[in-house]
Amino acid sequence: MSHRVGALLGRYPALRLGLLIAAPLTWLVAVYVVALAALLVTALWQVDSFTGDLERTVSLENLKTVLTGELYRTVTLRTVGVAALVTVIDVLIALPIAFYMAKVATPRRRRILLIAVLTPLWASYLVKAFAWRATLSDGGLLEWLGTPIGLQSPGYGLSAVVMTQAYIWLPYVILPIFAGLERVPDSLLEASGDLGGGPVHTLRWVVLPLLVPAVIAGSIFSFSLTLGDYITVNIVGGTSQMLGNLVFVNAGAANNLPLAATIALIPIVVMLGYLAAVRRTGALDNL
Amino acid sequence: MKSLATALVSAVALTALAACGGGSDSAETSQAVEELGEKEGQVSILAWPGYVEDGTNDPEVDWVTPFEEQTGCQVTSKTYGTSDEALNLAKTGEYDVVAASGDLSLRLIASKEAAAVNTDLVPNYAEVFDFLKNTEWNTVDGVNYGIPHGYGANLLQYNTDVVTEAPTSWSAVFEESELAKYQGKVTAYDSPIYIADAALYLMKHDPDSGITNPYALDQEQLDAAVQLLKTQRKYVGEYWSDYLKLISASETGDTVVGTTWQVIVNSIGKDNIRAVLPEEGSTAWNDTWMLSAQAENPNCGYAWLDYIVSPKANAQATEYFGEAPNSEAACAETTDPKHCETYHAGDEEFSKSLWYWRTPIKECLDGRDVECTDYAQWTAAWTEIKG
Structure with missing residues (x-):
């Protein structure tokens, strides 16, 4: 019997593969694809405004609202802008740190730095956001530090959101870039030096091109995580709203799940666009 | 990739079917019970x-x-x-x-x-x-x-260190001349129902608006209230719905004037944070x-x-x-x-x-023979005000 099963599997590689990935694929479909599909379907429904009951009739009303409403355009642009800014800041900070860790530091120091980068991940997201709330508040740490040199705390608002998010997602950007740099052989840097390339030249023409996939991997983390965030905005964002807030308000307060589902499609579309653009650069092939 | 797309489409169809079939039946309105049974613990x-x-x-x-x-x-x-x-x-x-x-x-x-x-x-x-x-x-x-x-009533909270003259009117949070003094340190309640506070202010100060009940606003009156709140927003530091957030912002001085509840003022328990019922009266619960x-x-x-x-x-x-x-x-x-x-x-x-607090509905609560705005419209207006 087992012999025959073995022969069957030997003859049909597709069957072999199918059996192998059936369980994880079922899981992926059940948890991920179905959830997304449910989101799409919910976006087509309506809600009775008084009782809050779902009306399961298909209409494109929500899509129309989101596509034509000025509010949603403003908030989408704001959210994408914040996510882009956070990503740029994180990459700019992460590049030198990762370079130092991977290429300059002694093994001992590298380990210490790695632990230092990872440690903030042990603390809860909320604790970090509230710590920034206290730091940015009136008479908080930032004001205390800034007053002698004539700087003011930006207070609660979008700049506070950018600062906090850049802080929270920084480890997720440093780590892939660090890993990418570690894979760049030192011999390449030496060869560049031997051929007369100065440090800047080497960095620009040897290291950076090799690093693009790692930077993009890091940017996907910071960009997508910021895109979906609503908690930081709630805590340090002052009156600002981001897409996550609109989803939260509609699902949690206004009890309009269909509209919330429709709004939730925006970050999905943005992310798909981003991934498609990244895919064209070929960066994903090197991950 | 193609098979994934097929899987996605069939999953969508399945979910739609499941969702249509499994509509939730809410319980029928039951008669009140006649007598009590044993306590459940x-x-x-x-x-x-x-x-x-x-x-x-x-x-x-x-x-x-x-x-x-x-x-x-x-x-x-x-x-x-x-x-x-x-x-x-x-x-x-x-x-x-x-x-x-x-x-x-x-x-x-x-x-x-x-x-x-x-x-x-x-x-x-x-x-x-x-x-x-x-x-x-x-x-x-x-x-x-x-x-x-x-x-009880929603009250006007102020920090005596900054708002030195005790306010007696909601104009402290609705008039630009007043608001400008506390730029970025004003707060308001983060819910569509707060639109009624603006409507109440209009009702008392702008008789031409024709508002007789802040929960019965026709489209034009809602627009007027929204306009007032959009002006206010320029000066708001942050909105609150979590009362702990207002407590922390009041203690640090990030918020110095705005809507509050007595329980919040009591919890802060400091002499310089006070609350008053303004002369216009107030929305209440x-x-x-x-x-x-x-x-x-x-x-x-x-x-x-x-x-x-x-x-x-x-x-x-x-x-x-x-x-x-x-x-x-x-x-x-x-x-x-x-x-x-x-x-x-x-x-x-x-x-x-x-x-x-009442839920605004299409049928005007004040009995006028026009169509009023309902809570869904208030909700949409509220997200629009916040921008």
């Missing part, structure tokens, strides 16, 4: 912060433990920040008892989440002020859905203890209803929250002998000057 309560205190927030403030000792019903409770949030939580069916303001109670009844209450089974109901009984927010078609708890239609512990639920409206417990709860108790007997139990005087408890005329 537990009850879960959904309420405003400060309504169900068991000593964990302040060891001195505890009226849950005596209830548990008397009845053997263990209490679990959850607090909420806005009526909208409470509606969602109540629909989960995890709560036996809900404390609801007027903008929530009718929605609970309409969505069949509230059970009719037999007031004969709540002996302490007899003590409650008559003008709180059988009101439009706790009784529908002659069926009673809840027991009055207490009532009039809360009702309701029984969930899905209650798993109705007998302990009834026990709680009776306990929390009993003079002693009601006095403790309403005094802690900073609102008027529901009966003369409760007034006699307050630790501050002037509490009921301060909050005008039992003063029917005063109560009429407050605009209790």
Whole structure:
């Protein structure tokens, strides 16, 4: 019997593969694809405004609202802008740190730095956001530090959101870039030096091109995580709203799940666009 | 890739089918029970912060433990920040008892989440002020859905260090000349129902607006209120719906003027944070203890209803929250002998000057023969105001 099963599997590689990935694929479909599909379907429904009951009739009303409403355009642009800014800041900070860790530091120091980068991940997201709330508040740490040199705390608002998010997602950007740099052989840097390339030249023409996939991997983390965030905005964002807030308000307060589902499609579309653009650069092939 | 797309499409179809087939049937409106059974040993309560205190927030403030000792019903409770949030939580069916303001109670009844209450089974109901009984927010078609708890007004909070002249009018948060003094340090309540505060201000200061009830706004009046709130937004530092957020912002000085509740001012407990009822009157709440239609512990639920409206417990709860108790007997139990005087408890005329939270509906609440804006429109307007 087992012999025959073995022969069957030997003859049909597709069957072999199918059996192998059936369980994880079922899981992926059940948890991920179905959830997304449910989101799409919910976006087509309506809600009775008084009782809050779902009306399961298909209409494109929500899509129309989101596509034509000025509010949603403003908030989408704001959210994408914040996510882009956070990503740029994180990459700019992460590049030198990762370079130092991977290429300059002694093994001992590298380990210490790695632990230092990872440690903030042990603390809860909320604790970090509230710590920034206290730091940015009136008479908080930032004001205390800034007053002698004539700087003011930006207070609660979008700049506070950018600062906090850049802080929270920084480890997720440093780590892939660090890993990418570690894979760049030192011999390449030496060869560049031997051929007369100065440090800047080497960095620009040897290291950076090799690093693009790692930077993009890091940017996907910071960009997508910021895109979906609503908690930081709630805590340090002052009156600002981001897409996550609109989803939260509609699902949690206004009890309009269909509209919330429709709004939730925006970050999905943005992310798909981003991934498609990244895919064209070929960066994903090197991950 | 192609097979993935096929899988996605079939998954969508499956979900759609499943969703259509499995429509949830809410419970039919049940008759109120005739008599009580054995207590279940537990009850879960959904309420405003400060309504169900068991000593964990302040060891001195505890009226849950005596209830548990008397009845053997263990209490679990959850607090909420806005009526909208409470509606969602109540629909989960995890709560036996809900404390609801007027903008929530009718929605609970309409969505069949509230059970009719037999007031004969709540002996302490007899003590409650008559003008709180059988009101439009706790009784529908002659069926009673809840027991009055207490009532109070949304107040104007200010920090005396910055707002040196005590404000007497809501103009402090609605007039640009006033707002400009506190740029970025103004706060407001983060819920669509706050539109009524702006409408009330217009009603008092702009007779041409024709507003006679801040919860009955036609499209033009809603637009005017929205305009007022958009102006206000330029000066708002942050909105609050989580009362802890307002407490922390007030303590650090990030917020110096704006809407508050008495319980928040009491919790801060500092001399420089004060609250006042402005001359225009205010929006307000009039809360009702309701029984969930899905209650798993109705007998302990009834026990709680009776306990929390009993003079002693009601006095403790309403005094802690900073609102008027529901009966003369409760007034006699307050630790501050002037509490009921301060909050005008039992003063029917005063109560009429407050605009209790209601759910705006298409049919104008003030009986005008035009179409009013409903809560969905208010919600859309509110997200638009915040931008």
